[in-house]
Amino acid sequence: MALTSTNKIDLTHLLDPDNISLYPDDPAFKCCPIATVSNDSYSVHSLSLGSHTGTHIDAPSHFIEGGITIDEVPLEQTTDRKAIAVDLTYKKGGEKITWEEDLADKLAALSVNLEGLVLLLYTGWSKYWGTPTYTESYPFLDRRAAEQLLFRGIKTIGMDTLSPDQIDGPEGYGVHNSILGAGGLLVENLNNLSALVEGETVAEVMVSFVPLSLKGCDGSPVRAFGWKVWKD
Template sequence: MNIVDLSHPLDPERMSIPPGLPQFTSCPIATVPKDGFSMHTVSFGSHTGTHVDAPSHFIADGKTIDQIPLTALVGPALVLDFTHKGPKEVITWVDIVQSPHAEKIEAGIILLFQTGWSKHWATTGGIYWDHPYLSADVAEQLIARGVCVIGVDCASPDKSVLAPPWVFPFHHSFLSRGGFIVENLTLREVQGPKVMVNLLPINLVGCDGAPVRGIAWK
């Protein structure tokens, strides 16, 4: 079985984190030469690196990370290729239904949007935040078809907003209907339209998001 890593490394020297949000740190507090063992303190925001958005990220009474069913984030996934989309270009429902393998969108499938934007992770100049994004109506269409988990290989399924006003229509629509969102995936090594994935987050009780070590296999 060939296992593919779908997550960016948590590396304080190479990360894309929006301005003003907590930076990732990993600091040694004990070393083997000095103390006989090694230990670090680790600090990060709940939406650092490759991570899951729980409904409570935007919905006041929405499920938190620890309330997400394990079965929701493990199973068959369909990869849709939108690498032809350019910076800040919208992906519409028409684009989706006209894309190859769209007929495989069905209830229970985990839908992954491959934009190719993960190649800009940790680059300078801010291009990582200029990714393609999903139109808000896509959320309702997917939920209506029984798709409750989507993942993107970029910062957000919405247009990234780095300063007020904060507007995230896809998040609000999808999370309010009980969906879950996985962000900052790497999908470059995923072969074929349909794979098995495990996108389980750290079990942070009461939290609105948590990092993922995502994997895919066939």
């Protein structure tokens, strides 16, 4: 049986200092030329950014004392992962994504073994990237939903929002603590997830989130991409 793959879909926001959304109080992103071809015969830029700038991945050490750091995350956990994408674009800013109302029936309808899959939560919030709306109010995941996903073997969750948790919400950072505490990974600020949920439902979705190998660091910006595979 032959396999047919689609072209790679870039799931990454462009890192542009003039058009970026940052978590409150995170370091600013700067990309400044320090040498140019016209003046120096070569080009070099100076970079300054936080470990959770742009489309990025959280290592367990982001929230868990003694958790593994981004350089210790095996490549097998970040590359060529089978995934499922769930359409949640009906959720509004500030609304909670729950297990009972938003995920249980959708995942059951897929009739697949969830063990080891990456779950992509497509809210459509990436359209607000670079605007106050992106950080002020976005759909967020309920801790109980995260615990239900862990129970079913899902330990990597990706979202097209600033965070799976509400900023300084009344429930704290339960999703971060649950997923990262189980040795899982969180991928935040994804883009173009619509391309992985639209079209043929028989496609197998694959994703990669490639971090920098930063010694002892709690996360890293990534180049994220995905593709669909059909069985002919």
